[in-house]
Amino acid sequence: MGKVRVDCFSISVDGFGAGPNQTLENPLGERGQELHTWFFPTKAIQKAVFGKDGGADGVDNGFAERSFENVGAWILGRNMFGPVRGDWLDDNWKGWWGDAPPYHCDVYVLTHYPRASFSLSDTTFHFVTDGPDAALKRAKASAGAKDVRIGGGASTIRQYLQAGQIEDMHLAVSPVLLGRGEHLLHGIDLNALGFKARMFSGEGATHYMISKW
Amino acid sequence: MGKVRVDCFSISVDGFGAGPNQTLENPLGERGQELHTWFFPTKAIQKAVFGKDGGADGVDNGFAERSFENVGAWILGRNMFGPVRGDWLDDNWKGWWGDAPPYHCDVYVLTHYPRASFSLSDTTFHFVTDGPDAALKRAKASAGAKDVRIGGGASTIRQYLQAGQIEDMHLAVSPVLLGRGEHLLHGIDLNALGFKARMFSGEGATHYMISKW
Numbered sequence: 001m002g003k004v005r006v007d008c009f010s011i012s013v014d015g016f017g018a019g020p021n022q023t024l025e026n027p028l029g030e031r032g033q034e035l036h037t038w039f040f041p042t043k044a045i046q047k048a049v050f051g052k053d054g055g056a057d058g059v060d061n062g063f064a065e066r067s068f069e070n071v072g073a074w075i076l077g078r079n080m081f082g083p084v085r086g087d088w089l090d091d092n093w094k095g096w097w098g099d100a101p102p103y104h105c106d107v108y109v110l111t112h113y114p115r116a117s118f119s120l121s122d123t124t125f126h127f128v129t130d131g132p133d134a135a136l137k138r139a140k141a142s143a144g145a146k147d148v149r150i151g152g153g154a155s156t157i158r159q160y161l162q163a164g165q166i167e168d169m170h171l172a173v174s175p176v177l178l179g180r181g182e183h184l185l186h187g188i189d190l191n192a193l194g195f196k197a198r199m200f201s202g203e204g205a206t207h208y209m210i211s212k213w
Numbered sequence: 214m215g216k217v218r219v220d221c222f223s224i225s226v227d228g229f230g231a232g233p234n235q236t237l238e239n240p241l242g243e244r245g246q247e248l249h250t251w252f253f254p255t256k257a258i259q260k261a262v263f264g265k266d267g268g269a270d271g272v273d274n275g276f277a278e279r280s281f282e283n284v285g286a287w288i289l290g291r292n293m294f295g296p297v298r299g300d301w302l303d304d305n306w307k308g309w310w311g312d313a314p315p316y317h318c319d320v321y322v323l324t325h326y327p328r329a330s331f332s333l334s335d336t337t338f339h340f341v342t343d344g345p346d347a348a349l350k351r352a353k354a355s356a357g358a359k360d361v362r363i364g365g366g367a368s369t370i371r372q373y374l375q376a377g378q379i380e381d382m383h384l385a386v387s388p389v390l391l392g393r394g395e396h397l398l399h400g401i402d403l404n405a406l407g408f409k410a411r412m413f414s415g416e417g418a419t420h421y422m423i424s425k426w
Contacts, residue, residue: 013384013410013421014398015228031404171226173386175412175421179404185227186399191244191392197226199388201414208226208388 002147004136006157006169007067009184010035010205013173016181017154024083034176038204039064048102059202063170072146073139074107075132077156081109081125088115095125106142108135110156132159154182161188167212169195172205215360217349217373219382220280222365222397223248223418226386229394230367237296247389251417252277261315272415276383285359286352287320288345290369294322294338301328308338319355321348323369345372367395374401380425382408385418 011017012035019029028035039045044064046055055061082093095101103123115127128135139148150160160166171184190210200207224230225248232242241248252258257277259268268274295306308314316336328340341348352361363373373379384397403423413420 013386013423014401014403173226173419175410177403177408177410177423179402179406189392190227190390193392195390197388197390199419201419206386206412206414206419210226210390 001140002070002072002143002145003167004140004148004150004160004165006150006152006166006171008039008064008170008172009152009157010039010172010174011184012176012178012181014177014179015183015185016178017152017157017184018182019178020180022079027079027083029178029181031176031178032181035174035178037176038172038174038202041204044068049097051100056203059200059207060172060204063172063200063202063207067149067170068102070146071103071105071149072143073105074103074149074151075135075139075156075160076107076109076151077153078109078111080152080156081107081111087113091115091118094118094120106139108139110135132156132163136160136165154184157184158188161190161193164193169210171208171210172202173208174205214353215283215285215356215358216380217353217361217363217378219363219365219370219379219384221252221277221383221385222370223252223385223387224397225389225391225394227390227392228396228398229391230365230370230397231395232391233393235292240292240296242391242394244389244391245394248387248391250389251385251387251415254417257281262310264313269416272413272420273385273417276385276413276415276420280362280383281315283359284316284318284362285356286318287316287362287364288348288352288369288373289320289322289364290366291322291324293365293369294320294324300326304328304331307331307333319352321352323348345369345376349373349378367397370397371401374403374406377406382423384421384423385415386421387418 019032022029038060041056042061042064043055046052100121101123107125108128111127114129117126194212195210198209232245235242251273254269255274255277256268259265313334314336320338321341324340327342330339407425408423411422
């Protein structure tokens with residue numbers, strides 16, 4: 001069996017995984033995009049997300065690279081899949097990633113509104129309406145010996161953390177202060193859950209490997 | 214006029230400035246001492262606190278060194294001065310630091326219980342019962358052109374932050390997870406207060422200079 005893990009989840013120094021006032025135009029909330037300044041310029045992300053050669057190498061890139069390794073299925077909160085709220089008005093919205101999403105496997109999207117699965121290139125999106133446990137069960141079955149990656153957002157990670165279902169978590173702390181927004185860890189006792197942290201200094205963020213060992 | 218600043222205040226990855234269940238024997242709370250693993254071995258602290266030559270050099274030591282520069286007066290919460298709660302039973306407790314405290318100036322201790330000032334070597338401790346504003350006024354007068362350093366703990370820093378009185382703050386994030394305890398920033402909007410952060414990677418902690426610029 002693979003692990004259930006979080007990778008490359010970026011938070012601010014004051015602990016927010018997204019800024020306040022998320023809107024259609026600003027899905028990460030006010031200044032939320034500043035959390036990812038370390039991430040997008042890396043070689044791994046330039047290749048995986050934008051299909052481009054080149055980009056920054058180094059510690060940050062190392063974490064971006066390993067985030068794609070051995071992933072057999074993903075789980076995303078609905079807001080990470082798209083800005084549409086409530087009922088799916090039609091099936092036109094197919095995610096933020098164009099015709100070739102960077103997943104290359106089954107992606108389970110948590111939602112309260114049913115929608116048929118569809119594929120883009122080698123990624124298939126499934127819409128799970130019977131809750132996070134059901135999504136995790138399906139994702140594990142699909143991943144087989146590989147890992148299930150919980151993509152986010154903050155509230156999705158919080159749910160799986162509180163349920164004790166996450167085994168490894170890589171957080172990237174970016175040197176920004178958001179002040180308000182979606183806090184990742186407030187009220188969650190990572191020590192009581194058995195986690196310890198190791199620090200790795202990157203060029204644009206500080207990385208923490210949070211595991212049970 | 215000098216500045217009002219915080220230096221070398223250590224917090225965990227999950228944002229706690231002290232662990233849970235503070236006691237006489239464990240003034241930093243459970244595992245709170247792990248926050249300071251980067252700090253005590255440095256050359257600057259070995260010299261200033263323990264009077265010893267030698268110790269670790271590097272980025273962490275640089276921050277420890279600059280924390281003593283240009284400080285004209287200190288403000289401490291009562292728990293940083295000692296473990297005694299309630300009325301001062303007698304005047305026997307003279308702080309954690311022995312006969313030669315590392316302050317070398319006036320130190321204003323916030324307390325609800327009056328006590329006469331006293332000196333140890335070139336440090337004089339004053340006990341301020343009329344609140345943080347009064348303590349800051351006296352500390353500024355004593356510091357003159359130099360800075361007032363708010364030593365801590367978390368609740369003292371929170372009070373001065375919320376009052377908009379802190380101008381510069383150096384936080385050191387140690388790679389530990391405390392889970393519970395005294396959270397430094399919960400409910401405080403550093404962005405709205407006008408602060409930005411710069412990151413400096415140390416050997417045992419990651420340092421953030423949090424200032425208005």
